[in-house]
Amino acid sequence: MRIERIHNGIVLDHIKAGVGIKILGLFPTDMLKSKIDYASYIESPRLGMKDIIKIENLDVDPKTLTKLALISPSITISIIRNGQVKEKIKPELPPVVEGVITCNNPKCITLKEKYLTSKFKVWLEDSKVRQQCLYCEHIAKSS
Amino acid sequence: MHQFQGRHIIDTADLTTEEVMFLIETADRIEAMGPAARDLCKGKILATLFWEPSTRTRLSFEAAMYRLGGNVIGFSEAMSSSVSKGETLADTIQTVALYSDIIAMRHPGEGSALAASMSSRVPIINGGDGAHLHPTQTLGDCYTLIMEKGRLKGLKVGFLGDLLFGRTVHTLVRLLARFGVELHFFAPEGLNIPDYVRDSLVKAGATFTEQTELDARLPELDVLYVTRIQKERFFSEEEYLRKKNSYSITRETLEKAKDDILILHPLPRNEEIAMEVDPTPNAGYFRQAEYGLKMRMALISLCLGVLS
Numbered sequence: 512m513r514i515e516r517i518h519n520g521i522v523l524d525h526i527k528a529g530v531g532i533k534i535l536g537l538f539p540t541d542m543l544k545s546k547i548d549y550a551s552y553i554e555s556p557r558l559g560m561k562d563i564i565k566i567e568n569l570d571v572d573p574k575t576l577t578k579l580a581l582i583s584p585s586i587t588i589s590i591i592r593n594g595q596v597k598e599k600i601k602p603e604l605p606p607v608v609e610g611v612i613t614c615n616n617p618k619c620i621t622l623k624e625k626y627l628t629s630k631f632k633v634w635l636e637d638s639k640v641r642q643q644c645l646y647c648e649h650i651a652k653s654s
Numbered sequence: 655m656h657q658f659q660g661r662h663i664i665d666t667a668d669l670t671t672e673e674v675m676f677l678i679e680t681a682d683r684i685e686a687m688g689p690a691a692r693d694l695c696k697g698k699i700l701a702t703l704f705w706e707p708s709t710r711t712r713l714s715f716e717a718a719m720y721r722l723g724g725n726v727i728g729f730s731e732a733m734s735s736s737v738s739k740g741e742t743l744a745d746t747i748q749t750v751a752l753y754s755d756i757i758a759m760r761h762p763g764e765g766s767a768l769a770a771s772m773s774s775r776v777p778i779i780n781g782g783d784g785a786h787l788h789p790t791q792t793l794g795d796c797y798t799l800i801m802e803k804g805r806l807k808g809l810k811v812g813f814l815g816d817l818l819f820g821r822t823v824h825t826l827v828r829l830l831a832r833f834g835v836e837l838h839f840f841a842p843e844g845l846n847i848p849d850y851v852r853d854s855l856v857k858a859g860a861t862f863t864e865q866t867e868l869d870a871r872l873p874e875l876d877v878l879y880v881t882r883i884q885k886e887r888f889f890s891e892e893e894y895l896r897k898k899n900s901y902s903i904t905r906e907t908l909e910k911a912k913d914d915i916l917i918l919h920p921l922p923r924n925e926e927i928a929m930e931v932d933p934t935p936n937a938g939y940f941r942q943a944e945y946g947l948k949m950r951m952a953l954i955s956l957c958l959g960v961l962s
Binding site: 616618619620621623624626627643644645646647648649650 | 762769
């Protein structure tokens with residue numbers, strides 16, 4: 512499969528194989544009206560297999576960067592301007608994320624009291640992202 | 655010098671081991687004060703906000719406040735509060751904090767006491783938040799162990815029953831691990847301790863074992879903490895009935911244990927401890943309820959700053 516160069520936009524590389532579709536789901540559909548290239552399970556010297564996504568005319572905000580790191584800690588984001596890599600970002604997992612994740616414990620108070628902002632402690636364990644709700648202490652595993 | 659005045663009691667993890675020992679000393683100090691303790695909280699108001707049905711914990715808080723000479727307001731179910739009209743937790747707490755000096759609460763939402771503390775200008779005492787934490791029970795249980803066994807370090811304590819939904823166990827085991835207590839879990843399949851509790855025990859370097867049968871380890875236990883299989887925590891009646899009789903302590907059980915094994919239970923019990931056990935010196939569960947009351951008196955007094 513051929514992934515074409517883009518002129519302006521973002522390249523999401525080193526995505527854990529198979530989770531690219533989840534990453535596309537982070538972006539509202541009206542932001543994805545531009546050209547998108549998405550390749551899944553392609554060979555990678557670093558990861559073995561990886562996904563890669565290129566999106567024309569799109570930027571990422573800091574909150575989205577955190578979400579990207581939570582879904583795939585290995586991800587790199589290249590900002591492309593006029594055909595050149597303007598910036599390459601390797602988003603760090605912050606120790607605590609606020610208002611980004613929803614707790615998947617159905618009894619957590621943050622689901623009942625909507626005014627509360629979710630807060631999660633986040634860390635990597637065996638290359639997997641682990642997140643613990645700071646209200647109910649429920650631990651969720653992802654990627 | 656330990657600072658408790660104005661402090662919220664949400665999780666025993668927020669307390670140092672020295673502070674836990676200070677609370678135990680304070681409970682003892684109040685006991686020694688006798689009738690003089692009856693004026694400690696004169697003119698103060700405790701609000702007991704119970705969104706979930708509870709007789710024992712609520713009555714214990716209320717009795718503690720009355721024995722300290724204070725007054726009590728509150729509600730004992732969500733339907734009798736503004737919550738049934740859609741009020742947020744933050745609004746309920748902010749309003750009640752205007753009417754009271756201290757709040758003891760139980761709420762089915764896990765993390766609710768922490769959320770409440772963020773909206774309260776008066777101390778919040780967590781009386782149980784869903785299947786999550788129950789710190790006042792834990793502190794009362796620690797007090798019980800010290801009074802009955804004289805120490806915590808090196809004790810071998812077994813936990814039997816529903817360890818998945820039993821919030822008393824979740825809080826207690828993590829605190830006991832910090833005091834060097836050896837923990838042994840006996841739970842029917844599917845009712846083992848939750849992952850987050852197991853993870854925190856591993857991280858704390860606690861000594862613990864997990865098994866389904868009690869018999870093999872029973873002779874080495876100093877204490878056996880039994881919990882109820884709670885009907886309200888199950889999704890179906892059928893599942894509840896299948897598991898509730900899995901474990902039961904009888905006089906025959908005691909014969910296989912150390913002579914001085916201490917049997918504890920956070921109460922209320924169903925059939926997990928036979929009534930024939932009650933007259934034996936091993937039955938510590940009613941004394942445990944009394945120690946819990948004294949501990950709540952200590953917490954109320956310290957958080958209000960009437961003792962220091």
